[in-house]
Amino acid sequence: MIDKVMNMEIISKKIKVLTIDDEQNFTEEIHEYLQKTGFESYTANTVRPGLAILKKNEIDLLILDIRLPGANGLDILKQVKEEHPKLEVIIVSAHGDMESVIQAMRLGALDYLRKPFRHVDFQIAIERTQKFILLNQKLQMMEEKNSLISQNLSEKIDRNFVGESQKIRQVLDLAITASEFSDTNVLITGESGTGKENVARIIHYASNRKDNVFCGVNSSAISESLLESEFFGHKKGSFTGAISDKQGFFEITDKGTLFLDEIADMPINLQAKILRAIEEKKITRVGETHQISSNFRIIAATNHDVDQLVQEKKFRLDLMHRLNTLHIHIPPLRERNEDIEPLMQYFVNDFSVKLNKPEMKLDKKIIVALKQYDFPGNVRELKNMTERAMILCKGDILNVEDFPLKTKSVVMESGEVEVLNLQENEVRLIRLALRNFMFNQKKASDALGITRDSLIRRMKKFNIKIRKDD
Numbered sequence: 001m002i003d004k005v006m007n008m009e010i011i012s013k014k015i016k017v018l019t020i021d022d023e024q025n026f027t028e029e030i031h032e033y034l035q036k037t038g039f040e041s042y043t044a045n046t047v048r049p050g051l052a053i054l055k056k057n058e059i060d061l062l063i064l065d066i067r068l069p070g071a072n073g074l075d076i077l078k079q080v081k082e083e084h085p086k087l088e089v090i091i092v093s094a095h096g097d098m099e100s101v102i103q104a105m106r107l108g109a110l111d112y113l114r115k116p117f118r119h120v121d122f123q124i125a126i127e128r129t130q131k132f133i134l135l136n137q138k139l140q141m142m143e144e145k146n147s148l149i150s151q152n153l154s155e156k157i158d159r160n161f162v163g164e165s166q167k168i169r170q171v172l173d174l175a176i177t178a179s180e181f182s183d184t185n186v187l188i189t190g191e192s193g194t195g196k197e198n199v200a201r202i203i204h205y206a207s208n209r210k211d212n213v214f215c216g217v218n219s220s221a222i223s224e225s226l227l228e229s230e231f232f233g234h235k236k237g238s239f240t241g242a243i244s245d246k247q248g249f250f251e252i253t254d255k256g257t258l259f260l261d262e263i264a265d266m267p268i269n270l271q272a273k274i275l276r277a278i279e280e281k282k283i284t285r286v287g288e289t290h291q292i293s294s295n296f297r298i299i300a301a302t303n304h305d306v307d308q309l310v311q312e313k314k315f316r317l318d319l320m321h322r323l324n325t326l327h328i329h330i331p332p333l334r335e336r337n338e339d340i341e342p343l344m345q346y347f348v349n350d351f352s353v354k355l356n357k358p359e360m361k362l363d364k365k366i367i368v369a370l371k372q373y374d375f376p377g378n379v380r381e382l383k384n385m386t387e388r389a390m391i392l393c394k395g396d397i398l399n400v401e402d403f404p405l406k407t408k409s410v411v412m413e414s415g416e417v418e419v420l421n422l423q424e425n426e427v428r429l430i431r432l433a434l435r436n437f438m439f440n441q442k443k444a445s446d447a448l449g450i451t452r453d454s455l456i457r458r459m460k461k462f463n464i465k466i467r468k469d470d
């Protein structure tokens with residue numbers, strides 16, 4: 001794809017010119033001049049062979065006498081413009097025939113020459129037309145290049161989102177719905193590394209906002225004193241350091257998407273200002289008084305429990321209501337085991353190319369072991385451990401030993417891998433019991449052989465939440 005783009009830049013075609021005029025001296029003179037100055041020149045002294053040349057070759061410019069014997073030049077002009085809309089035409093007219101010239105220009109001729117003309121007039125007309133044609137060609141090339149790049153990007157994004165589990169398919173379905181309603185704000189929740197930013201990009205690039213900006217902002221990465229000016233922009237001189245007028249994120253993302261990453265880190269006073277901007281779709285730059293409209297769409301993300309954030313008064317309830325019109329929750333990787341193998345295969349292929357390694361095979365035991373693993377860092381952790389293993393692996397088969405998990409696991413005689421870590425098993429059993437008894441804590445604690453209070457204490461300790469859709 002990129003090669004295609006590059007090639008387009010190298011190819012610069014010769015401009016093809018056809019001259020139709022009944023005076024042979026005239027066509028010969030023009031032919032000689034055009035050939036000398038680097039054009040590809042064709043000539044005809046009557047209409048019919050002229051039109052045949054036009055049909056066969058991709059002519060860029062036609063120099064047409066509108067006083068041809070036995071033919072009406074204006075009719076010919078009309079016909080060729082209809083059949084070849086991209087063809088440019090310079091007409092040649094007799095002195096005093098201004099009426100025809102005006103009509104020809106109305107029919108789309110680019111320029112005209114009046115006979116008898118001076119050589120320099122002809123030269124100027126040709127050079128001007130040449131510039132125009134080259135500019136048009138460049139413009140067309142840019143358009144093609146842009147569409148190739150965005151096509152390339154969207155293909156890449158499609159391929160980048162890997163997963164086969166029912167849960168991840170539901171996530172993708174919701175993301176597609178979100179892309180269709182491109183004015184609706186979306187909140188994406190999920191543990192660190194589950195793919196929140198990935199999903200935000202998918203929504204943006206599948207929506208009709210895709211040709212405009214996707215701007216990702218993590219407010220914890222910006223010093224608090226600058227936050228307001230970064231979001232709303234500022235007027236030159238409105239504070240020390242404001243050396244020129246500046247657009248803020250809301251303005252930049254007009255017709256695009258503003259991705260607010262980790263909203264839990266957003267200071268509470270900024271939340272009030274952001275709420276107003278969302279409600280009014282208007283912002284005021286720092287130091288200005290007038291408002292500027294901006295048609296932005298917000299996708300927000302957090303790896304915190306949003307209800308808890310609101311309860312603890314770290315996040316405004318009214319702003320949360322504005323942000324989570326559509327809520328997409330990405331389950332942790334440990335709860336969608338089926339995705340581990342396809343994800344891993346995808347990363348292995350990807351890193352084979354990036355690290356210039358031969359195609360590597362996966363020992364199936366790795367998948368069995370990884371399915372037992374807790375993956376606190378989710379997909380990002382899987383990606384990183386695959387890269388590390390591929391860098392260190394000497395042969396062309398990746399083995400369990402290439403994946404030093406934080407968990408101590410053993411391979412049983414049956415080939416099954418068992419985790420020996422007590423705490424991990426405790427967490428796993430608690431989750432299993434809860435799910436098995438539809439989150440009924442009494443039944444789950446009975447099955448585990450502990451009291452309900454003890455179960456609740458452990459759930460708090462290990463940060464196990466009850467979520468019925470898990």
Ligand SMILES: Nc1ncnc2c1ncn2[C@@H]1O[C@H](COP(=O)(O)OP(=O)(O)OP(=O)(O)O)[C@@H](O)[C@H]1O
Pocket residue numbers: 160161162163190191192193194195196197198199303343379380383
């Ligand atoms: N389904 C998936 N298919 C392919 N790659 C994925 C998938 N999910 C996540 N990734 C990859 O995992 C890495 C982490 O994803 P991303 O940055 O989107 O996570 P996040 O939820 O925003 O994490 P954090 O909360 O830490 O910001 C990225 O390199 C991303 O490309």
Ligand SMILES: [Mg+2]
Pocket residue numbers: 196197261
């Ligand atoms: Mg992220």
